[in-house]
Amino acid sequence: xxxxxxxxxxxxxxxxxxxxxxxxxxxxxxxxxxxxxxxxxxxxxxxxxxxxxxxxxxxxxxxxxxxxxxxxxxxxxxxxxxxxxxxxxxxxxxxxxxxxxxxxxxxxxxxxxxxxxxxxxxxxxxxxxxxxxxxxxxxxxxxxxxxxxxxxxxxxxxxxxxxxxxxxxxxxxxxxxxxxxxxxxxxxxxxxxxxxxxxxxxxxxxxxxxxxxxxxxxxxxxxxxxxxxxxxxxxxxxxxxxxxxxxxxxxxxxxxxxxxxxxxxxxxxxxxxxxxxxxxxxxxxxxxxxxxxxxxxxxxxxxxxxxxxxx
Amino acid sequence: xxxxxxxxxxxxxxxxxxxxxxxxxxxxxxxxxxxxxxxxxxxxxxxxxxxxxxxxxxxxxxxxxxxxxxxxxxxxxxxxxxxxxxxxxxxxxxxxxxxxxxxxxxxxxxxxxxxxxxxxxxxxxxxxxxxxxxxxxxxxxxxxxxxxxxxxxxxxxxxxxxxxxxxxxxxxxxxxxxxxxxxxxxxxxxxxxxxxxxxxxxxxxxxxxxxxxxxxxxxxxxxxxxxxxxxxxxxxxxxxxxxxxxxxxxxxxxxxxxxxxxxxxxxxxxxxxxxxxxxxxxxxxxxxxxxxxxxxxxxxxxxxxxxxxxx
DNA sequence: GCTATCGATAGCATTAACCAATCAATCTTC
DNA sequence: GAAGATTGATTGGTTAATGCTATCGATAGC
Numbered sequence: 001x002x003x004x005x006x007x008x009x010x011x012x013x014x015x016x017x018x019x020x021x022x023x024x025x026x027x028x029x030x031x032x033x034x035x036x037x038x039x040x041x042x043x044x045x046x047x048x049x050x051x052x053x054x055x056x057x058x059x060x061x062x063x064x065x066x067x068x069x070x071x072x073x074x075x076x077x078x079x080x081x082x083x084x085x086x087x088x089x090x091x092x093x094x095x096x097x098x099x100x101x102x103x104x105x106x107x108x109x110x111x112x113x114x115x116x117x118x119x120x121x122x123x124x125x126x127x128x129x130x131x132x133x134x135x136x137x138x139x140x141x142x143x144x145x146x147x148x149x150x151x152x153x154x155x156x157x158x159x160x161x162x163x164x165x166x167x168x169x170x171x172x173x174x175x176x177x178x179x180x181x182x183x184x185x186x187x188x189x190x191x192x193x194x195x196x197x198x199x200x201x202x203x204x205x206x207x208x209x210x211x212x213x214x215x216x217x218x219x220x221x222x223x224x225x226x227x228x229x230x231x232x233x234x235x236x237x238x239x240x241x242x243x244x245x246x247x248x249x250x251x252x253x254x255x256x257x258x259x260x261x262x263x264x265x266x267x268x269x270x271x272x273x274x275x276x277x278x279x280x281x282x283x284x285x286x287x288x289x290x291x292x293x294x295x296x297x298x299x300x301x302x303x304x305x306x307x308x309x310x311x
Numbered sequence: 312x313x314x315x316x317x318x319x320x321x322x323x324x325x326x327x328x329x330x331x332x333x334x335x336x337x338x339x340x341x342x343x344x345x346x347x348x349x350x351x352x353x354x355x356x357x358x359x360x361x362x363x364x365x366x367x368x369x370x371x372x373x374x375x376x377x378x379x380x381x382x383x384x385x386x387x388x389x390x391x392x393x394x395x396x397x398x399x400x401x402x403x404x405x406x407x408x409x410x411x412x413x414x415x416x417x418x419x420x421x422x423x424x425x426x427x428x429x430x431x432x433x434x435x436x437x438x439x440x441x442x443x444x445x446x447x448x449x450x451x452x453x454x455x456x457x458x459x460x461x462x463x464x465x466x467x468x469x470x471x472x473x474x475x476x477x478x479x480x481x482x483x484x485x486x487x488x489x490x491x492x493x494x495x496x497x498x499x500x501x502x503x504x505x506x507x508x509x510x511x512x513x514x515x516x517x518x519x520x521x522x523x524x525x526x527x528x529x530x531x532x533x534x535x536x537x538x539x540x541x542x543x544x545x546x547x548x549x550x551x552x553x554x555x556x557x558x559x560x561x562x563x564x565x566x567x568x569x570x571x572x573x574x575x576x577x578x579x580x581x582x583x584x585x586x587x588x589x590x591x592x593x594x595x596x597x598x599x600x601x602x603x604x605x606x607x608x609x610x611x612x613x614x615x616x617x618x619x620x621x622x
Numbered sequence: 623g624c625t626a627t628c629g630a631t632a633g634c635a636t637t638a639a640c641c642a643a644t645c646a647a648t649c650t651t652c
Numbered sequence: 653g654a655a656g657a658t659t660g661a662t663t664g665g666t667t668a669a670t671g672c673t674a675t676c677g678a679t680a681g682c
Contacts, residue, residue, distance in 0.1 A: 043394035046594035061397035083354035086372035283357035
C-alpha cells in the first residue's frame with residue numbers, strides 16, 4: 001500500500017471517473033488504472049465497480065478505504081505543517097543551562113533580550129554546576145549552556161562571549177578601602193569567604209590568588225559549601241570578611257552600597273571567560289547564534305565582550 | 312513522503328540506532344540513512360540528532376512526525392482489516408429487489424434460508440415493478456433482483472431459477488369447479504380480475520389467454536390498478552369473479568380454502584420463468600450464487616426448478 | 623596510537639512507476 | 653443496425669526510485 005495509491009483512490013472516489021481522476025492527479029489514465037488494480041489485488045477487494053456505462057460506482061469497501069485514506073492525508077498534512085513550523089530554528093523551546101555564578105547576574109537582562117530577538121522560542125532554564133551541565137548537554141538533556149571554563153569535550157562546540165574581571169568586595173569599614181586597587185597579596189591576611197567545591201568560580205579565584213589557596217588549606221579562608229555569591233556578599237556586608245566577585249555580580253545592588261566597598265585588582269586583574277557551548281550535532285544553529293547575539297546585546301557594564309571578528 | 316519513509320522514521324525513533332532500525336525493517340543500513348535524509352530534506356527539518364556517540368536522539372520535530380506516523384499506520388491497518396472483512400462476498404448487506412407478484416410468496420421462505428446460508432449478509436429488500444427494479448439495478452441502487460421476465464439489458468446478467476405454472480382461482484360455488492382442469496377458452500365468458508398495468512404478471516396472463524385480451528379491451532375483464540394479488544384473491548373468494556394466479560400464490564393460505572377453488576390449466580399450462588438478475592460488474596459473485604442456492608433450496612411446491620445443469 | 627563502532631557516501635543492480643499507443647466493451651447516433 | 657465516441661484495461665519501453673555491497677570519515681574507548 002502506498003500513499004500515492006491512496007491518493008488515486010480518493011481521486012477516483014471523488015470523480016467517479018478514471019480519466020478525470022487521472023487528470024486531477026496529473027498522471028495518465030493507465031497509471032491510475034494499474035495503481036488501483038494493484039491496491040485491489042493487495043487488499044483482495046474490489047474498490048470500484050466499473051460498469052460499462054459512463055459512471056463507475058464505489059463499493060462499500062471502497063467507501064471505507066476512501067474514508068480512512070482521507071483521514072490519513074489529514075495526518076500527512078499535519079506532519080508537513082508541524083515540520084514547517086519546526087523548520088524555524090527560533091521556534092520551540094530552547095533548553096539552556098547556566099552555571100550558578102552567572103545565572104542571577106545575566107538572566108534578568110538576557111531573557112527580555114531573547115524575548116525580543118526570538119519571541120517564539122521560550123527558554124527552559126536550569127542552574128547547575130559546570131560538570132553537571134556538561135554531562136546533560138552531552139546527553140541531550142539541555143541544548144546549550146553558559147559556562148566560565150574552556151570546553152574541551154568531544155562532540156561539543158563553544159564560543160567565547162565575554163571576559164569578566166574579578167573585583168574585591170570589602171566591608172564598609174575595612175582598612176583596604178583606602179587603596180584604589182588591591183593586589184592578590186593584600187588578601188593574604190584577610191578572612192576570605194569562598195564558594196563551596198564544585199563551583200568553578202571558587203577554583204578560578206583560588207587559581208588567580210595562590211596565596212588564598214595556601215590560606216584555604218591552612219583554614220583561614222572560610223568556604224561556604226553549596227552557598228551562593230549573594231549569600232557571601234551579604235556576609236561581607238555584615239563584616240564577616242572579604243571576598244572576590246565577578247564584576248557582573250557587583251552591579252544592580254543598591255541596598256548594600258553603604259555597607260559594601262568594591263575595589264579592582266591592580267595590574268592584570270584576574271578574570272573569567274564566559275562562553276556558550278552546544279552539541280556539534282545540535283540542529284538549530286540559528287538558535288545558538290541568536291542566544292549569542294542576545295548575550296552580547298546585553299549591557300553587562302564592566303565586561304570585555306568578544307566580538308564576532310575575534311572568533 | 313512515503314509510507315516506507317514513515318515506517319523507517321518510526322523504527323529509528325524506537326531503536327534510537329540506525330543499524331538496529333534497519334535490521335528491524337529488513338533493509339540495509341544505508342537504505343535507511345538515505346530514506347531518512349530524503350524525508351528530512353523534503354520536510355526541511357532534522358528529525359534525528361546524530362551525535363558522535365552511540366545513541367542518537369529524536370528532535371522535537373522528529374517526535375511529532377513519529378507520533379503522527381504511528382497514527383497513520385493505525386489507519387493503514389484499519390484499511391487492511393476492513394478490507395479483509397469486506398473480502399468475504401457474503402458479508403455486508405445485499406440490496407435485493409423483488410417484483411410485487413413474487414415477494415409475498417417467496418420471501419417468507421427465502422429469508423430464513425438466507426439467514427442460514429449467509430448469516431452475515433442482511434437483505435435490504437425492495438418491492439417494485441420490473442421496469443423500476445431494472446433501472447435501479449443498472450444504476451447500482453440495488454445489487455440483484457428477482458423478476459419473471461427475460462432480462463436483455465446491456466451490463467446485466469441473469470439466471471433462470473424456476474418455472475411457475477399458472478392456476479385458475481374460482482369462487483367456491485363456481486360452475487367451472489366441476490372440471491378437473493380448465494382451458495383458456497373456459498375463461499372467455501367469465502368476469503376476470505386482473506392486476507393493473509405495470510405488473511408483468513398481468514401481461515403474462517393476457518399473453519397466455521388471448522381471449523382475455525379481447526375481453527379486456529371489450530371491458531369484460533376487470534382491471535384493478537396498482538392492486539395486489541392478495542386483494543384480487545379476496546375478491547374472488549367473495550364471489551366477484553375469477554382470476555389467474557401463479558402457483559406460489561396458491562399455497563399457504565388456509566382461511567380461503569372453503570371459499571376458493573383452484574384448478575390447473577389443461578394441456579401445456581401457461582407459466583412464468585422466475586430469474587435472478589445482477590450487474591455483470593457486481594463484485595460479489597458468491598452473494599449472487601448463494602441467493603440462487605437459497606431460492607432453489609426453498610420449498611416452492613408446485614414449481615419446476617431449474618437445476619444448475621440446465622443453465 | 624590502535625581498534626571498534628556508527629552513520630554517511632559512492633557505484634551498481636533491480637524494481638517500480640509512468641507514459642504513449644492500442645485494445646475490447648459499451649453506449650449513442652444516424 | 654452499423655459507425656463513431658467514450659471508457660477502462662493492456663502492452664512495451666523509458667525513466668526514476670529503491671536497495672545492496674563496499675568504503676569512508678568521525679568518534680569513543682583501550
